[in-house]
Amino acid sequence: MxxxxxxxxxxxxxxxxxxxxxxxxxxxxxxxxxxxxxxxxxxxxxxxxxxxxxxxxxxxxxxxxxxxxxxxxxxxxxxxxxxxxxxxxxxxxxxxxxxxxxxxxxxxxxxxxxxxxxxxxxxxxxxxxxxxxxxxxxxxxxxxxxxxxIYTAATVAVNGCTAYQLVNDYINWDPKGNDWLVQNAGTSSVSKIVTQIAKAKNINTLSVIRDRENFEEVAEILEKKYGATKVISETENGEKEFGKEVLPKVLGSNAQVKLALNSVGGKSCANIARKLSKDGLMLTYGGMSKQPLTFPTGLFIFKGLKSHGFWVTENSKRDPENKIKTVNEVIELYRDGKIIxxxxxxxxxxxxxxxxxxxxxxxxxxxxxxxxxxxxxxxxxx
Amino acid sequence: MxxxxxxxxxxxxxxxxxxxxxxxxxxxxxxxxxxxxxxxxxxxxxxxxxxxxxxxxxxxxxxxxxxxxxxxxxxxxxxxxxxxxxxxxxxxxxxxxxxxxxxxxxxxxxxxxxxxxxxxxxxxxxxxxxxxxxxxxxxxxxxxxxxxxIYTAATVAVNGCTAYQLVNDYINWDPKGNDWLVQNAGTSSVSKIVTQIAKAKNINTLSVIRDRENFEEVAEILEKKYGATKVISETENGEKEFGKEVLPKVLGSNAQVKLALNSVGGKSCANIARKLSKDGLMLTYGGMSKQPLTFPTGLFIFKGLKSHGFWVTENSKRDPENKIKTVNEVIELYRDGKIIxxxxxxxxxxxxxxxxxxxxxxxxxxxxxxxxxxxxxxxxxx
Structure with a gap:
């Protein structure tokens, strides 16, 4: 025209x-x-x-x-x-x-x-x-x-930006493939986007999901379709034995678990915090269980845990330019097929x-x- | 000679x-x-x-x-x-x-x-x-x-340095007198040194101590002798009403509660975290109650709470120069009579x-x- x-x-x-x-x-x-x-x-x-x-x-x-x-x-x-x-x-x-x-x-x-x-x-x-x-x-x-x-456009401002900023704005990731993030509520909308963004950046994802009858089926979807590196149940998340014996083999010898994403609270929060390597960061962006967050004291004092909150609404107010940049980058990942x-x-x-x-x-x-x-x-x- | x-x-x-x-x-x-x-x-x-x-x-x-x-x-x-x-x-x-x-x-x-x-x-x-x-x-x-x-010399490396670094190494204090820190275990050795260092820097201290029969007497010693701005009991620390009605008057209208020092854990930890202003920092350096730390989820997401740990042993290993500097500065405060x-x-x-x-x-x-x-x-x- x-x-x-x-x-x-x-x-x-x-x-x-x-x-x-x-x-x-x-x-x-x-x-x-x-x-x-x-x-x-x-x-x-x-x-x-x-x-x-x-x-x-x-x-x-x-x-x-x-x-x-x-x-x-x-x-x-x-x-x-x-x-x-x-x-x-x-x-x-x-x-x-x-x-x-x-x-x-x-x-x-x-x-x-x-x-x-x-x-x-x-x-x-x-x-x-x-x-x-x-x-x-x-x-x-x-x-x-x-x-x-329109499904993507109507959700990019909250879920898309939340997932993108959680993965990108806090951690200095090593692109060599030994870095991990751990998250609970692994089947949530945000967690699925986190998983895909992490995969696109060569970051491994350990996703914790609630115990369920069709655990294997759901885990396979999260791993195969969304690219989670490993899916475990909340029961496994809470087992000392699993943390000591099984997890090190899952992670591999040079693994650094740098980020824990918590949207559940309660024991699940403490248990993903325990998965972090030294000086790891936990970001809490939701509280589905309606339970307060709990942490063993030693994680803070002796393992250098840092626990912060994340609120995309506040981030957008404080830094509108970064919000625009985030939206554009998430949209590009959708267009490139990196996010479904x-x-x-x-x-x-x-x-x-x-x-x-x-x-x-x-x-x-x-x-x-x-x-x-x-x-x-x-x-x-x- | x-x-x-x-x-x-x-x-x-x-x-x-x-x-x-x-x-x-x-x-x-x-x-x-x-x-x-x-x-x-x-x-x-x-x-x-x-x-x-x-x-x-x-x-x-x-x-x-x-x-x-x-x-x-x-x-x-x-x-x-x-x-x-x-x-x-x-x-x-x-x-x-x-x-x-x-x-x-x-x-x-x-x-x-x-x-x-x-x-x-x-x-x-x-x-x-x-x-x-x-x-x-x-x-x-x-x-x-x-x-x-020798009492001072034999304790400066742990208690003295802990107190000094807690107060000095994390917060950008405004010297105008509206800044506060809140701490539990207000009668502990470290807390008393924290109180005195804070006073020397024109930082107000809200010290929480356990309920006891001679509360008034102990509170008066902490306020008069050590310079705590206000001493409250754990019961007051836990009361919603106190936090809403009484505390704002204690703090004054332009108060910024920038730092919470936790060496107790459990509910006491959550209750001093609630006293923090927006974007406040909690440092945990002990866990006397042997209870895990608990936090309401909203403090992290909506109030920007950051919760970190503090370990003087690790700090000294990472930065020996700062340890020497800290010891010298604490010793000077003792010599100047700023710390008893x-x-x-x-x-x-x-x-x-x-x-x-x-x-x-x-x-x-x-x-x-x-x-x-x-x-x-x-x-x-x-």
Whole structure:
């Protein structure tokens, strides 16, 4: 398309999809409920205060329902959006959802780096993604995403960036192949991405998973498909004998276990900490077991253990440039086939934008919030 | 004394105290006993293999009985001396004791920085200090100490250096007076030195001590005599209400609690970790409660807590220059009256070198090992 035609087309597109004709529908909340957070969610239809002359208009394609979204509704998450009256509500309200992928509908004339049709994700958390449309004032608050499916795009900001930064931002890895990381919750979405990123960097992965009847089957998938070097059970993780007799043979003689990734807590945390070599680092980024972290004192004093936390939301706030760099590098790994699309692990919930009633939308979201043990993602059908 | 006379005197001294006439008597062990470590200790009389022509000869003035000495005899301490046959024993043996203060008896002609009469302490652990005399090949393995009493000199390498490095080597303190450290075991020897070093640097100290009947009395001593800013009980340390309502008033509005020093473990550890401001550091250097460390997961993820270990033995090995610098700076603080001599907290056990039988010496040491809850120090009476 010539530049002239392109501009004409965009101009037409902008008119045709003018914000004034768009139906803004968002999942909003003005209070919290730590017992049943679905009670505070409402479907709200409104016209945004700022028009398309000054704002980028975005159409939502998909958003995951992340644990942090739920914790935010429960009022137990330390990061939260301001509650505002921008959406013509009686009470100050916020739009739910921190992550998602959008298509640019229109841009004001001042915007040069984005055009209608581009796929974007929010740079920061608290964007409010559970919505049909959103507006955004600054193009620098968005990251353009190209060449990956919506399942990848809608999860790269949290799971993708978490996995990438956990592996890349803390350890000086030796590329010769003797370095290891150990992680619990080895079947989680983040752990699978960690495993693949580690493999691409020639880092060995020891993944601990819960005991289960089909342990061998799951272990084989993690090893063969995702590239885990070795998968062990929580029982093995906790056995002294295993640590002394079996593990050294698994690791090999020059192994350095430099990083332990903990998203479980409790005993599992202590047991992966024990697997670390001297002066190893543990990064905690989740607490699935709801148990506090425990560590034998000697690991800190005599083995030089360092235990830190990891929070991608905070990292992105502190260093937005690194967030953009991280997203771009993760996307490249997806495009290169180094990381598999999360699609098959995702439970897709279809939001039929043109036909679903407000009640049906709320029911869909409630279903997504209440169905645990799987990654729920809402896909908007336009 | 003129230089000429001085040299003559030293030469005379060296001859008179020639190593060959000295009675080397050491507490040695060739095995370990984790239940009753006094069983493996023997009093051993011998002539060292190396003579005073090549070795510095040292006369012991005092040595503390530290927990690490006992753990070493029990075989549960990760740092230990090699067992050797240098002391004319049948089995390879080591001399007990890591810390102590010596007087130089004689030096070989190659030694220029030390002279008879100088007080010295070992640079590193595993020196073997539970002995009447010791020899030392290198002057660089000794640190000269001047101007402090033997109680100070005999404890500066472990407690003094631990306290100094904990306060000085990890945090970028703001000297304006709003910075705090929090520590448990507030009545321990190290904690008292920490308190005094902190006060000298205008750092506030929140010291947690166990609940006790004479709490007010002990708290007043720690505050008035040692300079703790505020002393609280473990009960207060564990109360949510105290943390929310009382503590902010104690700390003041611009307070930054940057460092938590843990030598207890268990719940006490979690509760002082909770007192830290955002991105605070916990250093664990002991585990008196014998309970593992526990931490709420959120402290790591959302408050940026970092938990590290501290081991003065390892620090000294890694960076001997810093150990020497630390000792000199701590000694200066003692000489300036910024730190009080530990004398009054010490239970002195007198070893009458010229009259005590081997059985009496062993009994004295056994008494020191078995009497808990106090700092035992053996003072050699010459």
């Amino acid at each position: 010539s530049s002239f035609l392109s501009k004409r087309f965009l101009s037409f597109s902008q008119r045709a999809m003018s914000q004034e004709s768009l139906k803004f529908k968002s999942l909003i909340y003005s209070s919290h409920d730590s017992q049943d957070c679905t009670k505070v969610l409402k479907v709200h239809n409104y016209k945004p205060k700022k028009g398309s002359e000054t704002s980028i208009v975005l159409k939502t394609l998909a958003f995951p329902i992340n644990p942090s979204d739920i914790n935010q509704l429960e009022g137990v998450y330390p990061s939260k959006p301001d509650k505002v009256t921008d959406y013509s509500t009686d009470e100050p309200s916020a739009i739910a959802g921190n992550e998602g992928v959008f298509e640019v509908v229109s841009v004001p004339s001042s915007v040069s780096t984005l055009k209608p049709g581009d796929k974007v994700i929010p740079l920061q958390a608290n964007f409010g993604t559970w919505s049909t449309y959103r507006t955004c004032d600054k193009e620098s608050d968005l990251i353009k995403i190209e060449g990956v499916d 699309s999360p699609k098959e692990d995702i439970r897709a919930l279809e939001w039929d934008v043109n036909n679903a009633s407000d009640e049906e939308v709320l029911q869909l979201i409630t279903d997504g919030i209440k169905t645990k043990g799987t990654k729920n993602m809402v896909i908007l059908k336009w | 003129s230089s000429f006379l001085s040299k003559r005197f030293l030469s005379f001294s060296q001859r008179a105290m020639s190593q060959e006439s000295l009675k080397f008597k050491s507490l040695i062990y060739s095995s370990h006993d984790s239940q009753d470590c006094t069983k493996v200790l023997k009093v051993h009389n011998y002539k060292p293999k190396k003579g005073s022509e090549t070795s510095i000869v040292l006369k012991t003035l005092a040595f503390p009985i530290n927990p690490s000495d006992i753990n070493q005899l029990e075989g549960v301490y990760p740092s230990k001396p090699d067992k050797v046959t240098d002391y004319s024993t049948d089995e390879p043996s080591a001399i007990a004791g890591n810390e102590g203060v010596f007087e130089v008896v004689s030096v070989p002609s190659s030694v220029s920085t030390l002279k008879p009469g100088d007080k010295v302490i070992p640079l590193q652990a595993n020196f073997g200090t539970w002995s009447t005399y010791r020899t030392c090949d290198k002057e660089s393995d000794l640190i000269k100490i001047e101007g402090v009493d 001599s530990p004398k009054e907290d010490i239970r002195a056990l007198e070893w009458d070198v010229n009259n005590a039988s081997d059985e009496e010496v062993l009994q004295l040491i056994t008494d020191g090992i078995k009497t808990k809850g106090t700092k035992n120090m053996v003072i050699l009476k010459w």
